[in-house]
Amino acid sequence: VDWLQRWQENKIGWHKNEINARLIKFLSQLNLNVGGTIFVPLCGKSLDMLYLAEQGFKVVGVEISKKAIIDFFTENNIPYQQQNDNFISENISIINKSFFELTATDLSGVKAVYDRASLVALDKPTRQTYAQHLATITQQCPILLLALDYDQDKLAGPPFAVSPDEVGELFSDYQITQLESFNDIANETKFISSGLKAINKDSYYLSQALLASNS
């Protein structure tokens, strides 16, 4: 996928004009203190960042498209400053670079991660790299992961199907709690047209696995 071209041509079918219902439902699972910082990888211009800020959290996003970032701040009337590749506002800052070039230093202070349409935006080999890099740069802080699963033979991604088994493999160093799974096919016209009968929306809470102790 050429993401920059998608943004230039405004082919951004993933973008929603409402806050994600599953974020609202499951945010508290992250147990984030007010004032705590939450990382939103591959953030696009998601309004979910506004919701997170409204709940009293600081938000750090990373997004490869500068247009997406500028659109986010201007469309929501949020004053911002640009410092090199960092777009900064009072509660939300977005780093304009590739996720894969982020370091732990870029994310110092991050206490939790919110992933919606980020992992599932990537092809299978890249998902492996993504999961490993995410664990490294966030020092395995808790993740609210919204994924989806469907018969990949019937439709090419993105969004790609990511099964519960794959989540288990990708995040094998975490303790994984599946919070919810439901078939949302009634709301997914594109998937119905492809002959699919199911698209499961799966929400997970990933947390650092308890380390085995020898003592």
Ligand SMILES: C[S@@+](CC[C@H](N)C(=O)[O-])C[C@H]1O[C@@H](n2cnc3c(N)ncnc32)[C@H](O)[C@@H]1O
């Ligand atoms: C499917 S969209 C989801 C955006 C957002 N999470 C949402 O829910 O609206 C994926 C986004 O990731 C961005 N992206 C793709 N690869 C990236 C990378 N390596 N680093 C940073 N952003 C990337 C794209 O420009 C696009 O905005």
